[in-house]
Amino acid sequence: MTRLRWPKTFATLVSLLAYWLSFSLAPVPLVDADDAVNNLxxxxxxxxxxxxxxxxxxCLACHSASEAxxxxxxxxxxxxxxxxxxxxxxxxxxGDESLLWKLAAHLDEPVMPPADNTVGxxxxSDQQLAVLRKWIEQGANHDVEPSSIASPIQWQPVxxxxxxxxxxxxSPEGRYVAAGRGSQIDIRHVGSQEKTQPLIDPSISSRWKLPPAADVDVIQSLAFSPDGQWLASGGFRTIKLWHKTFATTPALRDLGALSTDDFPMKAYDATFQRMLMLDASRQVTIVSLPSNARHDNVTTLPMCQQIAVTGSHLFAQTGxxxxxxxxxxxxxxxxxxxTSGSITAMxxxxxxxxxxxxxxxxxGKIMIWQWPVPTDASGQDLLANEPYEFGQAQVISHDKGKVSQLTLVLLQQLPDEQPRIATVHDGGGLRLWKxxxxxxxxxxxxxxxxxxRLAEGERKVTLAQQDVAGAEEDKKTAEEALKAEGEAIKTAEEELKQAKAKIAEVTKERDERKQDADTKQKASDENEQQISQLTKERDSAQAALSAASEADDRAAxxxxxxDAMAKLQEKEKVREELKKGVVEAKKKLEESExxxxxAQQDRDASAKLVERSKAAQEAADTTLKERMAALETIKGKLEATQQQQQQLVAAPPSDDDAIIAIGCYCVGDGRIVALRRDGxxxxYGADGTAWERHASPLRSGPVFFVDQQHVIGFDDQQHAADVEMLAHWELAHTxxxxxxxxxLVDRVIALDFSADSRMLASGxxxxxRSGELKIWQMPQSTQTSGDERSGxxxxxxxxxxxxxxxxxxAFSPDSGQLATGSADRMCKTFxxxxxxxxxxxxxxxxYVQSVGWRADGRRLVTSGGDKAVKVWNPATGQQVNSTSDWSKEIASVAxxxxxxxxxxxSGSGxxxxxxxxxxDRKGFNGGDGPFLHTLDATRNGEDVVAAGEDRVIRIWTKDGKIKAEFPPAP
Incomplete structure (x- = not known):
């Protein structure tokens, strides 16, 4: 998986941009602003x-797509x-009426650009304003887009x-590591630490006349496919797909067709100067190489059952x-x-x-003889010049069964040679003895x-177990949610009950207050009627008094x-009190209302809450049932995965797995090659560690190294073939x-393959200005052709x-989702x-610098320029963990x-x-080193690679031990 390949600090960005402008892109000069008005x-x-x-x-510093x-x-x-x-x-x-021109001419507010701007x-000028106004007066029309009138990029060597x-x-299995060094891609085989053949795009030289390289620009991104067969590289507006291959060619020295029936056994000397073969009659035949001269039937030799040759020494067991x-x-x-017994291999x-x-x-025993080799002044081997005694053999006894193949592993660069012997037994398997x-x-x-296959099976079992654990956690969460909804219903129903009781209580109070208010209103109304009647009586009495004569009884x-006045005054005295009583009673009635x-609203809300809680309970119940069903399904998958793994473990090795020939290269660190029956x-390294495997046309031995990279063996027609040991990558598609x-609009900063290697995402x-995101279908073929379907x-x-x-x-483990991180500070999934x-x-x-998924797809991790590492639940978007106690940006995380x-x-190195x-942090190095830009890990998490400013590729084991370092070429 590719992590972000992007400058982490402003200073780094500035230096990189300066470099790009100086060495990659020949700058296209802009038209000077004042020159633009001349001669119009x-x-x-x-x-x-x-x-x-x-x-x-x-203007564009503040008025562009990015800052509008x-x-x-x-x-x-x-x-x-x-x-x-x-x-x-x-x-x-x-022009004079256009707001753009008026603001630029400082004839309207706010003037542009403002005097206190911070962008310089x-x-x-008057001339520039004239240009702007004339363009508007001529219609403010389109002409051509700047991108289409720009001069072609003039590339320079990087x-x-x-x-x-x-x-x-x-690479997923950890056999190869790749890094971008300028426009070159440096690929190393981790086990041997050897550099593979250079990755060359022929068009770099043919089209741009540049030195051979992988790209015209700086390599921005790299990603190996999960099947290990592809390497994708991102450059300027390009993605290049490199396919892993092993060269197989006819042997440089044509040995002709050598029938197994005619020559059931072959031996060779370490200098590949000649080959000795036993024919069907057990006589020795010699082929001198490269002349291919054949000396049949060395009659001076007896019939041989087994032969071994090195230099001028032939060892043979006779009948x-x-x-x-x-x-x-x-x-x-x-x-x-x-030997008192038959020799099965020598x-x-x-x-x-x-x-x-x-x-x-x-x-089953293995006998080893070793002799000091005297030489003359010229270095000529003298051991075979005179008869001598074989001497006592060292015997290795074991219970591994009959030995069918063996080879000596001599690391000549070591003072004591530390010899080993590699053996193959009838029971299968390769063993290395001291x-x-x-x-x-x-x-x-x-x-x-x-x-x-066994390791991948174990990985699938582990992931299936994690899926079960996750599904059980999901079920537990659903059970808790269902329980919580049940409690919510109880609470809501209790609140509804209380609301109903409250309504009854308030209704009773309201009715009592209404009755009180009505009574007081009635008393007040009756008092008002009496006041009105008494007022009439008073007015009538006053009128009668006014109309009385001297003769009438004025006293009466x-x-x-x-009397009328007194009665009226008495009623008016209680009038205000009665009205006040009415007001207070109505106020209390209003409060009750x-x-x-x-209370009614609370009741309705509680009733709705009960309904929602019951609906939520039903939903939670459905979710629980779904999760219970999912758990059973996942458990079934786990059981099936475990059974498949058990069957794989128990299955006996197939005949195709049998080793039919082994060989050794004893120069430098040394290596062992084993040919299996299926080709x-x-x-393997000299210590038996697995380095590489691949299919070959070889079907019979012997197999022997002609140099550290090539081995020769024989196909099913007994023709010799030269096979490349370690892979190289060839450009298949662009x-x-x-x-x-x-x-592609600009540099390809990020790449990642889907889990099945059938899709490639580019960012x-x-x-x-823009964030470009594309998903590509990988080619059906590694061969370029006129048929677009092949690409x-x-x-x-x-x-x-x-x-x-x-x-x-980053694709999710099931390839169903794509996670992205951007300079816009966002992480998203699609x-x-x-x-x-x-x-x-x-x-x-x-900016979000790096995104990555946990192998079970249940967690997403991000890191970036804010010196933070965040872990998310991709299903809900919730942040699960966050650490921000870092001194510098986090370049990459996985x-x-x-x-x-x-x-x-991290940026701290x-x-x-x-x-x-x-x-539980465990540092691989002391920190405070050169800025690191990139990190990646193998599929099993056993190895981690990182690189950055000091241009050294470093590989660590997961426990922090340095495994390999690849500094830049001196």
């Missing part, structure tokens, strides 16, 4: 040629015509010794079970010994100062392919007035073109995925099948294998592993 006269003013340079110098203050973007005619938040800014044909923008490593990747040593120059015998080798012979007997004490150093019980009339209304070639924005975009095809362009450059992409947006993960305050553990590379919560 009556000619047409063009936006791209005359207006845009003025705006670029003084006031919603005004002045980058193109179309965006200018879209206007701003205040409305249109240009009125075609009316200057007020437009000096790899000036740039850090921005991209690195390690009488005697082991003999012959000088191959004179064919004279020099020594012999009775090998000889010349060390730096000793001659070794190993013979496997039919009783000759010093006869101990078994390493046993390779199964073929590499079977070991890989006055008494009537006074409000309380009743609120699989397996390469997506995009540096001079065309159709496929990039124009910095501060990669575009599955999805996810438009508007991000508002800024996409810096990291549905791979449809390309639809799924979820945004908000929380980072700076989950290790199937573990819930993270590997982290530190590589470490930790739990998702930031605890």
């Amino acid at each position: 006269a009556d000619q047409k003013v063009e936006f791209s040629t005359h207006v845009l340079p003025i705006l670029q110098q003084n 203050e006031g919603d005004l973007n002045l980058e193109s005619v179309a965006s200018v015509q879209n206007g701003s938040a205040s409305g249109p800014v240009v009125t075609a044909g009316k 923008a200057k007020r437009l 000096a790899a010794d000036r740039l850090p490593i921005y991209a690195s990747a390690i 009488d079970r005697t082991l003999r040593h012959f000088d191959t120059e004179t064919w004279q015998p020099r020594a012999s010994i009775d 090998t000889a080798a010349r060390g730096a100062n000793k001659l070794y012979l190993a013979a496997a007997c039919d009783d 000759l010093a004490d006869g101990s078994l150093e390493r046993e390779v019980a199964v073929s590499m392919s079977r070991a890989e 009339l006055e008494k009537n007035v006074n 409000k309380s009743l209304s609120q 699989q070639l397996e390469i 997506i995009g073109d540096p001079d065309d924005t159709t496929s 990039g975009g124009e910095p501060s 990669p095809s575009l599955l999805h362009t996810i438009n508007d995925a991000h508002s800024d450059t996409v810096l990291s992409v 549905d791979v099948a449809s390309g639809q947006f799924l979820r945004a993960f908000e929380g980072h305050t700076h 989950f290790l294998g199937v573990q819930d553990r993270l590997a982290v590379a 530190q590589v470490l592993t930790m739990n998702p919560d930031g605890k």
Whole structure:
């Protein structure tokens, strides 16, 4: 999986941009703003040629797609015509009335650019204002887009010794590591630490006349496919797909057709100067190489059952079970010994100062002889010149069964040679023995392919167990949710009950207060009626008194007035009290009405809450049932996976897995090759560690190295074939073109393959302008052709995925989702099948540098420029963990294998592993080193690779031990 390959600090960014401008892109000069107005006269003013340079110098810093203050973007005619938040800014044909010109001329507020701006923008000169006004008066029309009138990029050679490593990747099984060094891709075989053949795109030289390289630009991103067969590299507007291959050619020395029936046994000398073969009659035939001269039937030799040759020494077991040593120059015998048993396999080798012979007997024992080798002044071997005694053999006894193949492993660069012997037994498996004490150093019980299948089976079992654990946790969560909803229903029903009781209580109070208010209102009304009646009586009495004559009884009339006045006054005295009582009673009644209304609302709300809680309970019950069913399904998958693994473990090795020949290369670190019956070639280190395997046309032995990279064996027609031991990568397909924005708009910063290696995701975009995200279908073939179906095809362009450059992409383990990190500070997920947006993960305050999935797909990790590592639940978008106690940016982060553990590379130069919560940190180095830009890990999480500013590729084991270091070439 590719992690982000992008500068981590502003200073680094500036230096890189300066480098790119100086060495990669020949700069295309802009038109000077003042020069744009010269000699216009009556000619047409063009936006791209005359207006845009003025705006670029003084306006675009605040009014572009990435920074559109006031919603005004002045980058193109179309965006200018879209206007701003205040409305249109240009009125075609009316320059003096256009807001854009008036603000630029400082004739309206706010003046532009403002005097206190922080981007160095200057007020437009009179000439520049004239250009702007004339363009508007001429219609403010389109001419051509700047991108289409730009001069072709003039590429220059990229000096790899000036740039850090921005991209690195390690193959899923950990056999190869790749890193970008400028425009070159440096691939190393981890076991041998050898550099593979250079990755060359022929068009670099043929089209751009540049030195051979993988790309014209700096390598931005790298990713190995999960099947290990592809390496994808990202450059400027291009993605290149390199296919893993092993060269197989006819042997440089044509041995002709050598029938197994005619020659059932072959031996060769270590210098590959001649081959000795036993024919069907057990006579020795010699083929001199490379002349191919054949000397049939060396009649001086007896009939042989087994032969081994090294240099001028031939060892043979004859029919009488005697082991003999012959000088191959004179064919004279020099020594012999009775073996008292048949030899099933034999090998000889010349060390730096000793001659070794190993013979496997039919009783299972291995006998080893070794002799000092005297030489004359010229270095000529003198051992075979005179007869001598074989001497006592070292015997390795074991219970591993009959030995069918063996070879000596001599590392000549070591003072004591530390010889080993590699054996193959009838029971299968490769074993490595120490000759010093006869101990078994390493046993390779199964073929590499079977070991890989077993390991992958164990991985699937572990993931299935994690799925069960996750499903059980999901079930537990659903049970808790169902229980919580049940409690919520009880609470809601109790609240409803209380609300109903409250209504009854408030209703009773309301009714009582209403009755009281009605009674008081009635009393007040009756008092008002009496006052009205008494007022009439008083007025009548007063009228009668006024109308009385001298003769009438005025005293009686006055008494009537006074009596009426007294009664009226008495009623008026209680009038205010009665009214006040009515007001207070009505106020209390109103309060009761409000309380009743609120109680009714509470009752209705409680009733709805009960309904919602019951619906939620039903939903929770459905979810629980679904999760219970899912758990049973996942348990079934676990059981099936475990059964498959058990069957795989119990299955006996197939005949195709049998080793039919082994060989050894004893120069340098040494290596062992094993040929299996199905043609699989397996390469092991001298200590027996697995290095590489691949299919070959070879079907019979012997197999022998002609150099550290090539081995020769025989196909099913007994023709010799030269097979490359370690892989190299050849360019199979290229997506995009540096001079065309159709496929890819800018540098490809991020790459990742789907789990089945059938899809490739790419991320990039124009910095501060767009985030480009695409998903590609991988090619059906490694061969380029005129048929487009043979090459990669575009599955999805996810438009508007991000508002800024996409810096990291990662497929989920099931390839159903694609996670992205961007310079817009966002992490997002998308549905791979449809390309639809799924979820945004908000929380980072700076660009999101790296994204990665846990192997079970239940967690997502991000890191970035805000010095934070965050772990998310991708199903809900919730942040699970966050650590922010880092001194510098976190360049890259990844989950290790199937573990819930993270590997982290930071700007401080530190590589470490930790739990998702930031605890149990184990540093691989001391930190405070060169800035690290990239990190990757093997599929099983056993190895971690990181690289950065010091241009050294380092590989650690998961426990922090350095495994390999690859510094830049001196």
